[in-house]
Amino acid sequence: MSQKHTNASGTLPFDHSYGIGYTINHEDWSPFPRVNRLRQAFLDRPYEIDVERLRLVTEAYQEHESKPQKLKVAHAFENILKKATLYVYEDDLICGEIAAPAKASPIYPEFSANWIIDEILNSPFEERENDQFYIRNDEERAEIVELCRYWQGKSIEDHVNVRLEYDQIKGSQMGEKIFQTNLYHYAGAGHLVADYPMLMELGFDGLLEKAKTALASLSKRDADYGDKKEFFEAMIIMHEAAKAYLERYSVLAATNAETETDEVRKAELLQISANCHNVAGPAPKTFWEAMQLFNVATALIQTESNGHSISFGRMDQWLYPYYKADIEAGRITKEKVLEIIEVQYVKMNNATKLKDKGTVAVRNGRGFGGESLTLGGVDENGDDITNDLTMIMLEASAHTRMMNPWVCVRMHKDTPIELKIKAAECIRCGYGHPKLFNDTPTIKGMISKGMTLEEARCYAVVGCVEPSLPGKEYGWHDAAYVNTPKMMEMVFNGGRILDGPNKGKQLGPDTGSLETYTSFEEVLASVDAQFEFWTSQMISSLNIIDNMHRKLKPLPYVSAFFGNCFETGKDVTEGGAKYNGTGPQASGMATCADSLATIKQLVFDEHKYTGAELLKAISDNWVGHDRLYALVNSSKVHHFGNDDDYADDLFKFMFECYCKNVKGMPTPRGGEFSPGVYSVNANVAMGLNTNASLDGRKKYEPISDNMGPVHTECCSHDICGPTAVANSVAKVDHSLASNGTLLNLRFPEETVNGIEGRDNLIHFIDEYMAKNAMHVQFNIMSTATMKAAQKNPENYKDMLVRVAGYSAYFVELGKPLQKDLIQRTELKF
């Protein structure tokens, strides 16, 4: 097949090999010693909790108690930026953290504080099995508890809790965990891409000018005059504070330069100081200045709110003009550009977020998380836009091999072969990046959210999986995790769970049970009815949470990066952005599909078992039902993931049923709900809370991950190799899941060895994409390697593994998740 080409190039040939799989004790991936030192310094630094933000935000709230909410949050932000201790780190080329030292998590009590008190007193962060955090000393420990007490009753969590009713609570993380709204119930929403081109063009001064003009032109005849006025006033306070924050860094870097004895470093510090000063208001003029402005502007989004997945958009695109101008003027070399990018990549890991233990159980990992960086793809006219930075940014990724940034390459029919090879070379070296998105179904999904074709083509990925429109969409992506096998349990058993404290209680509506269904159509109708009931509970809960964010924690700082907010005079939490959806995601689809296949085949097609017998088997957690258990786990029963329409059609039914019950429901911000189908790694924690299921899964085993097939303790259900899995997954219309889908594949190292191995991987990806599947990511890691890491974790400290949606350090993951990763089918060509 013919391939398109590009002249775009990085510092190395596009087909440079970075090796295959993880290499133990390799500390110098980068050609820049500085970058290797920064990387090591990051790995060696402990995860701490920093008290400053908590102290400063509390102080400001107390001082401005009676002010309107938007001004209150603005003054709090200003107070933090004015007083937080600043750091310029050794070797660094860019400065600016999230108002806390590198790798130390600030506290955001505006969202929730109860769990912080509870965990400090009852289950200390230091003693967690994974995702530990360290409080520096007992005084700070006491101070944190005391300050958090001020917030009790005032946080978003508290306000949400008193507004939820029993039907919502019983389904949520506070009840049966059929759906989990943890993320935004206890923390900020994040999951956005700022309009970086606008920021770069205008600088903070330009944005302030826009805000001042909008403020001045407000009409007193506007019914919302007061709200809008406060909004712009707040925005102005915050962006002035951002300028002052940059000036503080400029001064600090200059002060450090004074005492620096190394002349080279001294010059660097002076340049850093100048860069900070030059963008503390005005727009950047050079590549390095643009990176400096980007870093601080983004870090401040994470200072305003702890919503994660603050993503960088199409960075190879919006940075390109600065790159091009500097290169053409001879101000910079490709090598220097690469070094600055690598330094910034390492720095992107510094932002750290303390999460409650419930959230941590669902999603391991201590970073803020979700900082996606999108490369390649098409422009608004549909033409390929690969450039030098696309290649350089992939090189930087292979040279740093860290959790962040979460690099994503957009693929389309004209993606140049050079870029495919570069991406495959990165994938082959086994650190889990980049993930690959497919433009065709993704753009179709964006259009289904109401965007124009031209807009849709400009999507970037936020977080693990979610396509979003930079500067225009505040999409509440990743809003909730839905445990579909748990809903299926209600289908099996008349709206009741099989076991647990609520056993016997009527939780959902009684839509029939395996003892009563007389046809398979009745079973499917029951699935639909349960899904409708539980997604309604979830949607209404999310909308209540959404309203509390609007009421208590407006975000005027980040709103300035959404042009539409200037037009509407509304904060993003009020629906100021152009697109205002909410995206909750379903997990465990294959578990449900294989369960349905069992029922359809054994009860209704072959009449080998009765529904009652099946119900008894799972009620008994398969104990005493060995024959049925073996059969259900054998290839004699149809299973999803084998390119077998019987089971694949049932997966399709599940997928469409969930999407249909979520898609298009209104959000309080004037947008629409947008379904996603992925679990990231929540399938493990969800499984721990789910009784046995008819796919041959025992109680507490993980439910199926993302779009992947079932693997139970007994065996993997996909036995026909990767093309069969890919074909099965591609049978659904991925664009229906406009909040994203994900397929995670694992190959052992030897499978992708050599030029032929690399090309086979590329051809496999090409065909998967041609079938219009949305997203795929790879683990190039054998079972043997993972087992070795479990045995000698000290040797594998920096071994990244693609968990699903994101990469994390394998040895830092909880044991159940490690086990799940190992159990996922190792595919061989």
Next chain:
Amino acid sequence: MVKKGLVFNIQRFTIHDGPGLRTELFFKGCPLRCKWCGNPESLKANIQLGVYKNKCISKNKCGACLEVCPQKDALQFHRGKLVSFNYDLCTNCNACVDACPAEAIKQWGKEMSIEECMEVIRKDKGYYERSGGGVSVSGGEALLHSDFIRELFKVCKEEGIHTCFESAFHGNWSEIEKVLPYTDLFISDIKHMDPEIHKENTGVSNAKILENLISFSKTDKELIIRIPVIPNVNDSQENMEATADFILNQLDGKVRTLQLLSFMRLGEEKYQSLGMEYNMSDVKVRRVSFQKKIAKFAEYFNSRGIHCLVGTKEKQ
């Protein structure tokens, strides 16, 4: 025309026998008995049953096989688990295969029609087209099924699918001629240059094989030759030199790639399931030094002008 072929395995997405991403069909029955054979289920040209005793969940908990077997004594149990068959009593009804829920009883070999094969083959057509892959046949000895494969490959070629025929070439030249027009690439072996040693280790002399290779070199078809390098059987410099001489002098060097495959202990579990003895269990290989030795052989062949690689690849 033969309507059905006896296939014991279809592997989708293989990369080892031919270029690109391929679907490979393995046919049953083989005239050779190579001591290192990794596919013991391929040897006999009839349907066979094997037992995976670890998978049996015991007759007390299940007993499905006993419920359907017309000759209960054909099923042999140890500590309640099915461990083997008494093949003399077995009526070959295969009812137990369908009945066993745990897949402890494996049926090796299935009669498949051209259309049944094509149905599987077509599923991955897109992958073949992108990667330059296609369909491969292997065995056992695929030549035993040359009539069927001729028809199968004919359909493949009509549908634009690349075809590859893997064979030991121990058969009449007329069998090879049957598939020649529809086959794009052949893969064959030279296991040893000495007819006696060849016979000792494979059960047959190499005379026919070498003769067929010479005949083949006069056609315009592409050929990959493989040497399965087996410790203490054919891993001598002398044998490699003789092989190189043969390729250069008798085949006129017409080999696309010579591939050296390092001995691996494969298929022990399958031997066990069929109640067969595994001949290679005593062979110990020091992996690193053995690999080095093979790399040296590859170097030697290349120095003689023969494109040679270690493994099933064609590019470095």
